[in-house]
Amino acid sequence: MRKVWDIHGGVHPPESKTQSNHCAIASIELAEELVLPLSQHIGAPSTAVVTVGDRVLKGQLIAEAQGLISAPIHASTSGTVTAIEQRPIAHPSGMTADCIVLKPDGLEEWIEIDACNDYKALEKTEILAKIRGAGISGMGGAGFPAAVKLNPRPNQKITTLILNGTECEPYITADDMLMREHANEIIAGALLLAHLLDNPSEILVGIEDNKPEAIATMQAAAENTAVEIVVFPTKYPSGGEKQLIEIVTGKQVPSGALPASIGIVVQNVGSAFAAWRAVRFGEPLISRVTTVVGESLALQRNIEVPLGTPIQHILQQHGWQQENAARLIIGGPMMGYTVESPLVPVVKTTNCILAPSRQEVPEQPPAQPCIRCGMCAEACPASLLPQQLFWFAQSENYEKLREHDLFDCIECGACSYVCPSNIPLVQYYRASKSEIRIIDADKQKSDRARVRFEARKARIEQAEAEKEAKRVARKIAAEQAKRLADEKKALAGPQGTATTTSSELADKASTAAKPTDVDPATELAKLERALSSAQSRQERATASLTDMQREDPDNTARIESLQARLKQAQLKVNEAEQKLGSFKAAQNSVVATETIIKQKLTSSPLEQLQKSVDTIGKRLTTARQKLAEAEAAGTPTVEALRQGVAKLQQKLDTSERELVEAKAATSTASEVATEVNSDHNKTLSAADIAIEKAKAKAAAQANMSDTEKRAAQLTSLQSRLTKARERLAKAEAENNENIDAFRIGVEKLEVKLAEAKEDVKEKA
Incomplete structure (x- = not known):
């Protein structure tokens, strides 16, 4: 026969098995549900x-x-x-x-x-x-x-x-x-x-x-x-x-x-x-x-x-x-x-x-104070110390319960069965296990929340860094654009002889927009070295923990210390990865901003106007959709949205008119430029033609007296007002939904024209 071993502790309660094992397994009728x-x-x-x-x-x-x-x-x-x-x-x-x-x-x-x-x-x-x-x-x-x-x-x-x-x-x-x-x-x-x-x-x-x-x-x-x-x-x-x-x-x-x-x-x-x-x-x-x-x-x-x-x-x-x-x-x-x-x-x-009778399972006598007899420890099949576990459970000392292997308890009830003081020991252990599980679940939830918070914080910091980089780039670009505008105005004067092209000016602005206080290559290498060092520390900590668990698994104190060391190394790796990622994102943002600035500065006025018309058109479409949704829902923001649509429509009309005028001017300038350069078989670009036109206009204005300038402005306003009134009349005839916007435009031009006329009278 095979050898069998005995276990520590254990008890011999009445078996009470003969009541139910005297007949074969039976079946019963199905329940109603x-x-x-x-x-x-x-x-x-x-x-x-x-x-x-x-x-x-x-x-x-x-x-x-x-x-x-x-x-x-x-x-x-x-x-x-x-x-x-x-x-x-x-x-x-x-x-x-x-x-x-x-x-x-x-x-x-x-x-x-x-x-x-x-x-x-x-x-x-x-x-x-x-x-x-x-x-x-x-x-x-x-x-x-x-x-x-x-x-x-x-x-x-x-x-x-x-x-x-x-x-x-x-x-x-x-x-x-x-x-x-x-x-x-x-x-x-x-x-x-x-x-x-x-x-x-x-x-x-x-x-x-x-x-x-x-x-x-x-x-x-x-x-x-x-x-x-x-x-x-x-x-x-x-x-x-x-x-x-x-x-x-x-x-x-x-x-x-x-x-x-x-x-x-x-x-x-x-x-x-x-x-x-x-x-x-x-x-x-x-x-x-x-x-x-x-x-x-x-x-x-x-x-x-x-x-x-x-x-x-x-x-x-x-x-x-x-x-x-x-x-x-x-x-x-x-x-x-x-x-x-x-x-x-x-x-x-x-x-x-x-379903026992009252004789089979009488009421449990009231619990008495522990007399420290030790019978519970002798009966425990898991070789635990039930008495100490009971004291720690009473005092809610969960760390001590862990140290005394509470979760090795199989809740067999042998300790309660032999206890002369009728203490319901198992109930204490079950309650403590439940509390520890709740604490562990809360800790895991807290740890996950902390990780999410740190990740969110890192995302916010990265977003702030990108936002700051964009802000600085925009500020530099604005300053450069202003300086370039001044230079263009000077070039357009009668004595302007400079030959700086728009491409060269864009390169200057792009160069000025780059941060000069930190060398990106040096900073990137520094962050990469920090990440590599943190990863090496993590690998060494992992190897040490693995060796200790394999060679001396009972040395819990050393294992816990190595686990803490590994966790700290992992945190360092995460921190280094976040810093490196934030730096790369910021650099990418600067490069993207430089590209946008260069594109804007090198694009012709005609291209800029076309882009402006496209952008305003998209905004107007979105605004109309929001207005329709608000009108269907009956929200209180309908009037504000309607005014926004009217303003966007007015902007779109103005931009489209300017685009048409620019195209016409560009076409004329292109024809002139073609004739001038026919001997060399060259055709000037639209951007250069626009620059030449701007120079001519600036030169003409430079030769005008103040009275002539005011008269020219008055003529321009009268022309714009005439066109605006024509558009308003057409909108009223077609019952256009943007009549209010056209009417507001006419009113504004009338105010400007009146002010210009008053100014001419005062200066006369």
Whole structure:
């Protein structure tokens, strides 16, 4: 026989298993409605893929998994979805959660299922997909998705597969009866799981010696296979994952680690059975074997019950005498929890419904002060110090709780069971774990917020740097443009002999716009060296931490110090990357600004006017769209938007008129220039012609007296006013929507003309 080991601590509470293991697994009538919670497993809740009113078939997917640590939900029978709403679920807090409510139609009409005669002909990824798609999760514990356990990391070589058939909790016999009646399928499931894990050297099924019928049946089924049935003495809580590993292999899982880290995978016998049914017959997990037990019931036994069946329906089928029941417990008396409402449904992890009488489970005596007897430490199977954990939990000293490995507690209740002071130790531990998880979640949320804040701050700083660079460039460009305008005016005078071209002037402005206080190449090299240095420090810190974790994993103080050093190095790298990125963005902004300045200065007046007309036209189109939306919505900004449209229309009209005049002037100037340069076969550019025209105009104005200048201005205003009145008359005749804009333009020109006339009279 295989050697087995003992575990530290443990207790021997009354087994109370004979009440429910005397008859075969039975079935009950379908409930009038099934309530299927979207969260029946550890991890993210699934998401409904059906809607109210949909008719579904038995085995049909009704909620899909969300993420890796999640599992899908399937319809337990055929029927109609009547609601998707909050309903009470089996939880110690009595909380509600999103559930799909299904009204059975009694037809039990299945979907088309995909059977497989030889799973070895399939790729392992296909088999895992079948198990995951069937919604298989741990059926003896917290409900961890089975497909995740069966797909370990590439660096984790699995040498031992263990099926947990221990079922050490008092009253519960669901796995016992499952092994008696479905031993062959459980063994087939074990071989299937072993195939997925690359055939580990050991395939073990651990069973306590208080289940002789199950042991005999499983041994017969495992004959001539690689599966070994390991029998060991009854002791609570030998069914805990880490405790079972120590019993059958002698190995201990390190604190905070998973069994896969030492080459072991553990699955419940119920999970192996469900996985086999899913792969071989294509059946999703829609029912499970559950123990229904307690002296307040007329009938105690094991039943195969559809998931989602309300517990109240099950109790009624077993003659529940509610007035004699002390409480209603999901699970066993040691690790189970009380539920307030019998309306909660059966889920994938519901292995027992315990309805004890008041004689079976009397009221808990009031807690007394701790007498420091040490019995809790002797009973703890995880070799913890329950007394110290209790004190730290009372004082809410969460750091000390972490140091004393609170999360290694499996909440078996052995410490509470032996405590002579009747202190509910496990409740303290559960509450502290919950608080620590909340604190950790808040810290993670705070860390994410800090990272987002720092990233936002960096973006703002980068944007400010770009904005400042653009502002400086615009200021320099404006100063240069003003200087260039003065130079052009001087060139246009009668004595102007300079030959500076517009291209040369643009180059001067571009040169002046460049920052001279910092050499960009020097600064870039400096920032790149800083980043390279920070990355080197990060690589050294990573190497040191990796070496320490490999060579001395128990030296937590040194490991934490190296982790802090690595985090600081990572922050330095991030800071260096942000500075380098900001500098490059600022340089790119300066270059872009220089390009724009040069383009503006080298473009001809005609091109500038055309661009102005295009820009104003786009703005006018956008303004009209906003005005139409505002008028349709009846917002109070309609009048302001209407005035804005009128002003833009006026600007567009003025710019278009100037463009037409410039084109005409350019055409004339081009003809003259062509004639002048015909001997040399050259044609002046439009920009040079415009410059020549500007020179001629400036020369003509230079020779005018003040009186002549005022007279010319008066003539120009009269001409513009005449044209504006013509446009207004045309708009009024066509009932143009921009009549107000034309009218405002006429009024402004009339005011300017009146002022000009007054000025002429005063100077006469």
